[in-house]
Amino acid sequence: MLVPLKFVPLFKYRIWGGEKLKSVLNKDYDSDAIGESWEISDVPNDETIVADGQFKGYTLKQLIQEFKGEFLGESVYKQFGEAFPLLIKFIDAKTPLSIQVHPNNEYAKTHHNSFGKNEMWYIMQADQDANIIVGFEKEIDKIQFKQHLEDKTVLEVMHHENVTKGDAFYIPTGRIHAIGAGVMLAEIQQTSDVTYRVYDYDRVDKTTGKTRDLHTDQAIEVLDFNVENSYKTVYDKELNTSNTLIHSPYFKTNFLPVKGELTKDYTNTDSFVIYMCVSGALSITHAEKEYVLQTGETMLFPASINQVVLKSNNAEILEVYF
Structure with a gap:
């Protein structure tokens, strides 16, 4: 009989990572600059395993292979087969993430043999005046965007939004975004590790001694330049209710x-x-x-x-x- 399952998290070094996953969420690791805790993952070579109980050591793939729709749900198994569709994370940004965008299913399938990356953020903690970047502040086109990148003024056309605990945001594919310094959040996304960076503050990664790769050509192909009136999700908080x-x-x-x-x-x-x-x-x-x-x-x-x-x-x- 299948039972509730906890998995062993995978801790990911990130150039922008901090200490909150350890100090606030009590995660157990010894490394510095851990930016992400992958809680449930079926990403190839980054599969989480069951932490304890009769299925200790099982990966998601092994559970799906053995139990199929009993594990995933019959409709989910019919749609995805042995691929688990979601990647679940906690993220701690000590410094800002790169300005980035994710491709949709079709583009990601063609270019990376991967799912696209629609995702959402739920803010768990934010330092005073901490913000995120989500979407554009004003209408621009591809030519203007390229010019802002060349001039290193791209931050000026981004929509910055101060955040506090409980704020939530949907980040569909094509929407430019970045988590700002001092923000810790829960992230729910499609199973994908495809990210196109467009700006990274010219930072040097101490583990490589180099700046990180940018992917501006791919990003411009998938960017959605539409401006929304509001990017934050409004929701109810009724007790003992989903x-x-x-x-x-x-x-x-x-x-x-x-x-x-x-x-x-x-x-x-x-x-x-x-x-x-x-x-x-x-x-x-x-x-x-x-x-x-x-x-x-x-x-x-x-x-x-x-x-x-x-x-x-x-x-x-x-x-x-x-």
């Missing part, structure tokens, strides 16, 4: 604040379900066994799990499924 946060064709995420006891029934959800604990702690009971989920931890419920009982004094969960 409040719609971001529902896209690529994943669905709800905001679930838990206080007291709550029974969740997933009988009609033909998908695995992932919980990311973004605040507080809760106990999860399934088949008379209790599991604990703390801030900064992630748990996956295979699709065959129809019901769980949640208990918490005060926890906030991102509920993710396909």
Whole structure:
């Protein structure tokens, strides 16, 4: 019988990484400048493994091969086969990320044999006056954009938005973006590691002694230059309710604040379900066994799990499924 599963995170050095994943989320690593904790990953050569229990050491691929739709959900298995469709991360930006953009499914398939990279951010913590870049501030075209890159004035045409805990943003493919300094967030995305950098502050990576590659030609091919009135997602925060946060064709995420006891029934959800604990702690009971989920931890419920009982004094969960 399949059970709730925790995976061993993969910790990723990043030129912009800090210490919050360790100091705030209690991640266990010894390296410096860890920018990302890959919580659940099926990226080739970066597969997370089950942390404990009867399936300890299993990768997502092995679980899918053995249990198929029972693990993924029949409709998900029919669509993706043995490829797990989501990559789940926590990110800590001590300094800004590069200005970047991701391609859609068609472009990524043709050029990288990969999924595209639609993603979302949920801000878990932000230093005072910390901001993100998302989209353009004003209408420009490809020629003007190239000129801004040459003049190193591209930041002037980006939309900067100050952020605080609980802010959420959907980042569809084609939308230019960057996480700013002092921001820690949860990221939910398609299983893809394809990123086109367009500007990186001329930084030198201490591990290589070189600046990082830019991908301006590819970026310009996939960039969406449309300007939106607002980039932030507005959502409800009703207690003990799965409040719609971001529902896209690529994943669905709800905001679930838990206080007291709550029974969740997933009988009609033909998908695995992932919980990311973004605040507080809760106990999860399934088949008379209790599991604990703390801030900064992630748990996956295979699709065959129809019901769980949640208990918490005060926890906030991102509920993710396909």
